[in-house]
Amino acid sequence: MRGSVCMCCTVFLRDSNKELECPSLAGRASDRLDPKHNKYEELVRKIRDHGQEIRDEDLSQLLKEARGCISMLNGNFRLFVQVVLILDWTHRSPEVVSEYQGFLLDLCAAHNYYTKHVIDQLITSFKRDSSEWKDGVPSEESVRRFQHIHDAIRQILTIVPMSKDILISQVQSLFPYFKRPAHEHETFIYNILQIIQYLPGERYGFLKMIITQLITLDVHSPRSALEEREPGGNMEVDGIFEMDDVKNPTAHSLDASLNILYRYLRDEASIAGSVNMDKMKPLFNDLVKVFEEVILPTHATQHIQFLVFFILGLKPxxxxxxxxxxxxxxxxxxxxxxxxxxxxxxxxxxxxxxxxxxxxxxxxxxxxxxxxxxxxxxxxxxxxxxxxxxxxxxxxxxxxxxxxxxxxxxxxxxxxxxxxxxxxxxxxxxxxxxxxxxxxxxxxxxxxxxxxxxxxxxxxxxxxxxxxxxxxxxxxxxxxxxxxxxxxxxxxxxxxxxxxxxxxxxxxxxxxxxxxxxxxxxxxxxxxxxxxxxxxxxxxxxxxxxxxxxxxxxxxxxxxxxxxxxxxx
Structure with a gap:
């Protein structure tokens, strides 16, 4: 190992209320072979197993010290980087959020080979949302947490030129499997559409990606199964239609996902609630291009084509x-x-x-x-x-x-x-x-x-x-x-x-x-x-x-x- 990293960090864990002192993340090679002196592995293990119990002030201090020696966090310290990346940080205090975003930015700038891992974790965070959405509208807490993630992505896109290609590739590869819960699909699609706001030139590519994935949901939701639903089996509770999730979970996921997409198309084509032709025309062109390349050649889709039906209704x-x-x-x-x-x-x-x-x-x-x-x-x-x-x-x-x-x-x-x-x-x-x-x-x-x-x-x-x-x-x-x-x-x-x-x-x-x-x-x-x-x-x-x-x-x-x-x- 080349060199050492002096990170004098003190982490207090709530469960034991015991002070964990780490005078050095990495000592001499001989120290790393001795379990008694293996403080680096102990710190990694503590963050991995009890990361969510670390107090905000301690986590903020840890991140500050990590940023202070960011140039030394090379591949030898990848385990430390990985456990920090998997931390759920978006619900933390503004100080922690700011330090965490700064850590991600410094890490990608100093070691661009970490960029893919950073983007992977940020995109995966789109799926971590346990709050209830009313009729496809995210809660204020969800919007706030997602905004922290998007702020980090925007900053990375600014300083790492190749990060845009990595982002697009990883969004596609991390798209939820069609059998995953409906809420995971709608949160993921909601956030892809948010990315379009700061990457408008990639709108066609992201729409194509979303619609291609929704076609999979569509073809796994046969009309015969939906027509056989028992009358009265779908109840409306607080403005949310509760479909028969036991019989039609895939259709429920499709419905929730399309709800996000319909709202996006309506809002994207409008200004102050009125359809604006200057905004509508390029959106229409992107959607029709996706239709011709993806929907038209697909046999027996049931609902995904109604996206075109809907947008044409906005401007006949x-x-x-x-x-x-x-x-x-x-x-x-x-x-x-x-x-x-x-x-x-x-x-x-x-x-x-x-x-x-x-x-x-x-x-x-x-x-x-x-x-x-x-x-x-x-x-x-x-x-x-x-x-x-x-x-x-x-x-x-x-x-x-x-x-x-x-x-x-x-x-x-x-x-x-x-x-x-x-x-x-x-x-x-x-x-x-x-x-x-x-x-x-x-x-x-x-x-x-x-x-x-x-x-x-x-x-x-x-x-x-x-x-x-x-x-x-x-x-x-x-x-x-x-x-x-x-x-x-x-x-x-x-x-x-x-x-x-x-x-x-x-x-x-x-x-x-x-x-x-x-x-x-x-x-x-x-x-x-x-x-x-x-x-x-x-x-x-x-x-x-x-x-x-x-x-x-x-x-x-x-x-x-x-x-x-x-x-x-």
Whole structure:
């Protein structure tokens, strides 16, 4: 060991009220081999085992003396440094807090190899919070303690250039495991969003990190489990929704985390309670970029996509930008078909469900969809007649776009008819679409086909039931010849689709979505009797022609359009 460190520190422990004298943290090498003189190891052990019992004045004195010989705290004294770093200091007196922050700053400045350990402990401290938060709002004590941590991080970022990269890397690696308690998730996310306040240039990266982690929570919170919650099982206590933590702990964590994120988006886009476009636009761009890179390619998420739904509700004119960008993906043949199909599902779902989507935007998008569909039909009619007409692998984007067209009409037909009469819907030439050789009515989700068919018949836009009945009579597997494998394979008849803005099921954060959310009010024909279960609060989309009963028996689909599946009688 090179040199010695003279730290004459006196530490008094409450439990024994006995004075521990440490004339030297490190003596001669021979002294360190003798247990009688091993005062350094004794000090380390005392701090490790009884650190929280050290009085504030003693801890402050220890830190002052450590800072006095900071240059000597090299790797030989790493155990001492480690036990000091794990101390819970944020609840201490202002003097201790100031000395501790100064110790961290001096340590990183003198020995930059300690920077990673320091940042690790600071980030880990974000998870140490036992106080109760009311509706996602931290207590004053929590805010004060977290502020001490952020002050230390800001100072380190100022004096250690490489510390920013270390911080970003360690935040990602220390993100709570998805099965950890909900409060740990919300405190951690709250503090990541606080870091953005002094690292605004890293907002996109941190939002991407948070949303990527929340997707894990989302996919582990299946809709079926949330829909099966017993009525009355979620109680509101002091403004906090207590979900069934036993059955749905992951969903509870997701709900608590999203609550923090919704509040952040709202506050970040506003000045004095009003949405400010100068603040909103860059935030919107960051969120949409994360959506396109992380959410859009992920199959069957249930709630995380509502972040985009929410932020568009803050400034509806941005909807046109969002929809236009998605439509460019749908019509770009260089983009993988699965992404194109997902994009058109998002277009259909947000136009159908968002109250803030204007009827003019709806009309424009329907026209673009119909134009693209007719061009596709024409190109197929001119192509090879030997190619199977119905094949979701080859024509998946076409079928997804047809379903999107039918879905939007089923939701918005009343406004469309009221605004332009039947002229706009008639201009879509729906009859040609439903009778073309590609036969979209056979591939689209039966629940969508059922409702669209009823509307089309009511307004004489197209006659779908003849096609539906013919499809049922010929509902046989389609055989395609796979040249690469020199064998026959069965192709799926049904379109694998999903409806991203199905009804929102998380109780605590539902309040952010409900003001902008459209429930379904579909056609009710005199000859249709619908039998509903006792719990009729769910959105109902399976209203239409009785032919849907037998159609539903033959088709299956990955997720519903967000409505309770009912039996037609």
């Amino acid at each position: 004119p941005l909807c046109q930008v969002f929809i236009r960008n998605l439509w460019k993906k749908v019509t770009d043949p260089n983009i993988p078909p699965i992404i194109r199909q997902a994009a058109v599902c998002y277009i259909a779902s947000i136009i159908a469900r968002a109250k803030y989507i204007s009827i003019l935007t709806t009309q424009t998008q329907l026209t673009e969809m119909a134009t693209w569909i007719h061009k596709y039909i024409s190109s197929q009619d001119e192509g090879s007649v030997n190619m199977p007409a119905v094949d979701t692998r080859i024509h998946g984007v076409f079928y997804a776009t047809c379903q999107a067209l039918f879905y939007i009409i089923a939701f918005r037909y009343k406004e469309l008819v009221h605004n332009t009469g039947l002229s706009m819907l008639q201009s879509l030439n729906l009859s040609k679409i439903v009778t073309c050789r590609l036969n979209p009515l056979k591939v689209c989700a039966p629940v969508v086909v059922s409702n669209f068919a009823a509307i089309a018949r009511s307004f004489q836009l197209a006659y779908c039931y003849t096609v539906i009945e013919r499809n049922q009579r010929s509902n046989l597997p389609i055989v395609n010849f796979d040249n690469s494998a020199s064998s026959f394979n069965l192709a799926s008849v049904h379109l694998d689709s999903f409806f991203p803005f199905d009804p929102y099921l998380l109780n605590r954060t539902k309040k952010f979505i409900e003001p902008h959310y459209r429930e379904y009010t579909g056609p009710k024909e005199e000859n249709v009797a619908i039998s509903k279960p006792a719990n009729d609060d769910d959105d109902d989309f399976l209203e239409g022609h009785p032919i849907a009963e037998s159609a539903a028996a033959h088709f299956s689909y990955s997720t519903s359009p967000g409505f309770l599946h009912l039996h037609l009688q």
